[in-house]
Amino acid sequence: MKILVCISHVPDTTSKINFTNDNTEFDTNGVQxxxxxxxxxxxxxxxxxxxANGGSVTVLNVGDASTEPxxxxxxAIGADDAIRVDAKPSDxxxxxxxxxxxxxxxxxxxxxxxQESIDYNGGQVGGMVAAMLDLPYASPCVGMDIDGGSAxxxxxxxxGKEKSKMTLPIVIGGKxxxxxxxxxxxxxxxxxxxxxxxxxxxxxxxxxxxxxxxVKFEKPAPKADVKLxxxxxxxxxxxxxxxxxx
Amino acid sequence: MAVIVFAESWEGKFxxxxxxxxxxxxxxxxxxxxxxxxxxxxxxxxxASSLGKFGASEVVQVEGDAFGSFNASxxxxxxxxxxxxxxxxxxxxxxxxxxxxxAPMLSxxxxxxxxxxxxxxxxxxSPFTVRRNAFxxxxxxxxxTSADKVIVGIVPNAIGVKEHGGDAxxxxxxSSVAASAKSEVLDVDRVKGKIPLPEADLVVxxxxxxxxxxxxxxxxxxxxxxxxxTACSKPVSDIGWRPHSEHVxxxxxxxxxxxxxAIGISGAIQHLAGVSGSKTIVVINNDPEAPFFxxxxxxxxxxxxxxxxxxxxALKSFKAN
Ligand SMILES: Cc1cc2nc3c(=O)[nH]c(=O)nc-3n(C[C@H](O)[C@H](O)[C@H](O)COP(=O)(O)OP(=O)(O)OC[C@H]3O[C@@H](n4cnc5c(N)ncnc54)[C@H](O)[C@@H]3O)c2cc1C
Ligand SMILES: Nc1ncnc2c1ncn2[C@@H]1O[C@H](COP(=O)(O)O)[C@@H](O)[C@H]1O
Numbered sequence: 001m002k003i004l005v006c007i008s009h010v011p012d013t014t015s016k017i018n019f020t021n022d023n024t025e026f027d028t029n030g031v032q033x034x035x036x037x038x039x040x041x042x043x044x045x046x047x048x049x050x051x052a053n054g055g056s057v058t059v060l061n062v063g064d065a066s067t068e069p070x071x072x073x074x075x076a077i078g079a080d081d082a083i084r085v086d087a088k089p090s091d092x093x094x095x096x097x098x099x100x101x102x103x104x105x106x107x108x109x110x111x112x113x114x115q116e117s118i119d120y121n122g123g124q125v126g127g128m129v130a131a132m133l134d135l136p137y138a139s140p141c142v143g144m145d146i147d148g149g150s151a152x153x154x155x156x157x158x159x160g161k162e163k164s165k166m167t168l169p170i171v172i173g174g175k176x177x178x179x180x181x182x183x184x185x186x187x188x189x190x191x192x193x194x195x196x197x198x199x200x201x202x203x204x205x206x207x208x209x210x211x212x213x214x215v216k217f218e219k220p221a222p223k224a225d226v227k228l229x230x231x232x233x234x235x236x237x238x239x240x241x242x243x244x245x246x
Numbered sequence: 247m248a249v250i251v252f253a254e255s256w257e258g259k260f261x262x263x264x265x266x267x268x269x270x271x272x273x274x275x276x277x278x279x280x281x282x283x284x285x286x287x288x289x290x291x292x293x294a295s296s297l298g299k300f301g302a303s304e305v306v307q308v309e310g311d312a313f314g315s316f317n318a319s320x321x322x323x324x325x326x327x328x329x330x331x332x333x334x335x336x337x338x339x340x341x342x343x344x345x346x347x348x349a350p351m352l353s354x355x356x357x358x359x360x361x362x363x364x365x366x367x368x369x370x371x372s373p374f375t376v377r378r379n380a381f382x383x384x385x386x387x388x389x390x391t392s393a394d395k396v397i398v399g400i401v402p403n404a405i406g407v408k409e410h411g412g413d414a415x416x417x418x419x420x421s422s423v424a425a426s427a428k429s430e431v432l433d434v435d436r437v438k439g440k441i442p443l444p445e446a447d448l449v450v451x452x453x454x455x456x457x458x459x460x461x462x463x464x465x466x467x468x469x470x471x472x473x474x475x476t477a478c479s480k481p482v483s484d485i486g487w488r489p490h491s492e493h494v495x496x497x498x499x500x501x502x503x504x505x506x507x508a509i510g511i512s513g514a515i516q517h518l519a520g521v522s523g524s525k526t527i528v529v530i531n532n533d534p535e536a537p538f539f540x541x542x543x544x545x546x547x548x549x550x551x552x553x554x555x556x557x558x559x560a561l562k563s564f565k566a567n
Contacts, residue, residue: 013496013516017384026385037497092360093353118496120380120387122362123341127318127350136429137318139347142490152432156491157343158256159442161435162316167428176497181484211359215375216388220522226529226542232553232560235528238544240564243526245448245505246472 001055001146001168003046004108006099006125007074008036008089008117009067019217026119026217035070038114042174044185046112047078049146056080058106062089062098068200076187076195087205090213096128097208103133108169110151115140115173120214123173130171138164139173249275250329251338252321253284253305254345258291262407262445263340265300269408270400271338272301273367278336284414285328287321288313298414300407305414306332310421315431318347323423326356331419337397342444349399358395365404365523379404382496382519402444403502404523443492446475449503451494451521453479455510455531455550459487464554465509471561477501477521479511495520510550513538530554 011017012032020027035043046057059074061067062085071082085098103111113126123139130137142161143154151166154177172178187195229235239246251271253264264284271282284302286294294305308324325348329337337352339345341362353360363378365386373392379401380387436442443449450469456462462476469476476492483493494501496519506524510531511517518541521527529542532549539545546553 011381013382013519017381019385026381092350096350096354118382121382121500123346124350124353124360124362127347128354128360131319131322131351131354134319136426137347137351140343155343157316157434157436158261158444159436159440160491162431163433163435164429164431166430170429176493177490211353211393212361212389212391214380214387215390217380218386218388220383220386223541223543226539226545228539228545228547230546230548232546232557235544235546235557236560236564239505239526239528243505243543245526246561246564 001049001053001109002107003049003055003057003110003112004103004106005039005043005046005057005059005074005079006111006113007039007043007059007061007070008114008119009033009061009063009070010036010117010119013037013118017219019219023217024215033070035073036114036117038116038175040184041176041178042112042114043074043077043079044183045144045174045178046110047185048179049110053146058083060085060099060102062087062095064088071200072195073187075198075200076191077185078191081198082200084200084202085205086202091210092122092124092128093212094208094210096125096132098205099125099129100132101206103129110169111135111171113171113173115175126171126173136166136170137172138166138170140175141172142175142177144172144178247278247280248283248332248334249278249280249336249338250325250332250334251282251284251302252325252340252345252348253286253297254340254342255286255288255290255292258289260292260297261342263342263402265407266402266405267338267340267400268297268300268302269410270367270405272410273408274336274338274398275301277367278371283328283332283334285325287324294416295414298412299409301410301412302414303412305416307416307418308421309418310423312421312423312425316344317426317429318344319351320423320426322348322352322355324421325352327421327423328419329356335395339397339399341399341401345399349397353397356395358397359391359393360397360399361389361391362399364398364400368398379523382500383522384519401502401523403447403504441475443475443477443499444501446501447503448472448474448505449477449501450474450507450509451477451479451511452482452509453511454481462488464558468507468554468558468561471558471565479517508538509554511538512536513541
């Protein structure tokens with residue numbers, strides 16, 4: 001089976017977030033970039049499926065050349081080849097158009113996205129790709145079994161889970177549960193060596209207009225100092241009379 | 247022109263966050279000098295006109311064979327069908343698990359710009375500008391679009407419910423949207439009698455400081471007196487002390503309750519990313535240096551095994567009075 005894993009390149013979860021250029025841009029200075037954590041679960045799932053059923057795993061990023069180390073890391077983890085659409089990922093719609101164009105040229109059975117990128121927390125790209133290609137979509141996807149031409153997927157709903165049967169190809173927005181954390185693959189020395197020679201193709205972006213843009217950034221106001229109380233009755237009082245939450 | 251709002255329901259009843267979405271849509275509509283049309287999809291047992299109280303002028307109930315079980319693409323088609331019939335250009339959809347699937351698909355089908363995670367009323371309408379959360383609560387961003395049609399996805403609980411008063415007329419719309427031939431829901435498993443975490447207004451959460459799963463009894467007791475949902479830190483769900491569905495944080499669920507009580511949680515940056523949108527944060531931790539105190543409104547430095555049962559008792563007597 002042919003699997004495409006869409007990878008977004010995001011600041012490490014411990015990054016301090018700062019803005020620059022009069023608060024109109026995210027400051028990448030000193031920021032370590034990683035594979036979006038949700039996409040890591042999808043990548044491991046893809047590799048497991050390939051090991052079980054044969055086929056190939058392609059990773060895809062829409063971004064400038066600075067994302068190549070992230071794609072190389074995905075290759076080191078076990079993807080067979082990588083594609084970088086050489087463009088600034090200006091918004092989700094633009095990115096989805098790029099992914100859809102790649103899918104139209106290659107017959108993937110499975111398109112794996114993450115439920116959201118942890119930078120802009122959009123949660124948009126996967127659903128847009130599915131709608132553009134008229135494919136079934138499941139997100140946040142926390143389990144998937146493939147049986148011939150169909151998939152049984154488990155997704156989180158508010159307060160529970162929903163199980164569906166879908167005809168391949170499908171698009172999912174994955175997260176933990178797709179595979180467990182302990183099963184996440186990490187690059188080993190052999191993987192890192194072979195990743196250097198695996199194909200990483202760049203392609204031009206297809207014409208598409210972004211529909212949204214970020215114009216101004218701000219940090220949330222810092223919290224006032226904590227009020228320490230030493231008995232529970234005082235706390236109940238404060239919650240009732242001051243915070244008015246109970 | 248009207249603003250379309252998706253009136254989400256569960257087992258025939260409107261969700262609480264639906265009221266919030268309708269009242270948000272009303273604020274948008276007021277600013278634009280137009281009205282709110284709430285759209286329900288599938289079977290509704292609740293009195294649909296009750297949405298009038300939150301600002302809907304009209305409730306359109308979409309009915310048809312295609313709506314027996316949830317399908318985001320089909321739901322998006324239904325919303326688009328109503329919007330086209332009404333000439334509506336703006337949509338409001340709450341960021342629930344279903345809403346976050348419908349909105350991006352609708353964006354493609356309707357040719358609309360989609361701004362998710364909004365936490366305020368739009369500050370401008372030309373170009374359409376709205377403030378949203380990003381960087382897992384570590385940044386706020388003003389998003390803009392000059393598209394003619396716009397979908398705003400709002401963060402559940404971040405804006406609050408407003409009663410606008412008024413009545414809504416109710417009509418039904420028999421839809422020509424077809425069911426999906428490629429996707430079928432087999433089974434839905436939803437906890438009964440518990441508040442789904444993303445909807446909970448009050449949340450009691452605990453971490454590794456609790457030491458063993460059997461110690462969650464006291465957390466559940468506290469949650470019960472409060473009528474709160476329960477949550478946990480990531481390691482706790484990783485070890486299997488609690489289900490994954492309770493894991494909050496950057497890689498878990500993001501929540502914005504009005505009260506978040508964190509017990510025996512250190513307050514790592516990845517944990518805070520999921521909960522720092524809470525209006526009031528209470529931290530109970532025996533280590534005065536725990537980083538969570540810096541993000542808290544109220545704190546008790548003490549042993550959870552003593553403080554939590556005391557707090558439960560104090561709340562019981564508070565509730566009794
Ligand atoms: C990529 C990545 C993503 C992550 N995503 C998340 C996420 O989404 N959510 C998340 O929660 N974490 C996440 N983490 C993990 C995070 O970094 C922390 O390790 C985790 O939040 C710590 O959990 P904890 O506070 O329960 O445990 P600990 O850090 O072990 O803290 C336990 C706390 O309990 C206190 N304590 C101990 N005994 C008592 C007692 N008797 N009474 C009161 N207090 C007591 C201690 O003082 C301590 O502060 C992520 C990490 C990484 C690397
Ligand atoms: N620039 C990108 N290149 C490739 N895939 C992306 C990109 N941005 C987002 N995605 C995919 O879409 C998912 C959801 O992202 P988002 O809609 O940005 O929150 C991510 O988890 C990725 O799988």
